[in-house]
């Protein structure tokens with residue numbers, strides 16, 4: 001458990017794990033399936049990615065099982081593992 005908390009004890013660490021799992025080849029704009037994005041921090045460790053090409057904003061968790069959750073990612077990671 002201490003090891004787990006060390007790796008996934010923070011929202012940022014969890015978000016990074018989700019990001020690397022989802023966009024392991026880099027950000028993918030949903031309509032374009034590719035592209036580059038700018039990360040915009042919107043507060044409380046949450047961030048949005050804005051596509052450079054179409055300006056569409058996507059949250060890291062949109063379209064994933066985390067997307068509708070009101071729980072912090074840290075809770076999810078505890079529940080899953």
Ligand SMILES: [Zn+2]
Pocket residue numbers: 029030031032035051052053054055056
């Ligand atoms: Zn786009």
